[in-house]
Amino acid sequence: MGQATLAKERRRKMGPLTREDVESVVGPVDEVMIADVIATQATLAELSQAWAWVNSDEALIKEGRPPLSGRTAELVELLASQDEAEERGS
Secondary structure, eight states: OOOHHHHHHHHHHHHHOOOHHHHHHOOOOOOOHHHHHHHHTTHHHHHHHHHHHHHHHHHHTTTTTOOOHHHHHHHHHHHHHHHHHHHOOO
8 A cells, every 4th residue: 555545544544534434334324323423523443442332342341441531432422322222213
């Protein structure tokens, strides 16, 4: 991979989230959830970490990872509420 491609990929991971970023991590979600996630101003790395936490929190706690804070914790709350809403709807 060339330097320009690596730099572009690094900016994508560390820059503001896009709709495509959100859907690539969490799958298809409604417009409100996409807007709420983007409004956190989190990075793709933070969203990925939050998604992993929501979907396997027991495993991450057992690994000794510290509790989340900041934007990642905010994302966990959003994603967990989305999961709960989906469970109630099914």
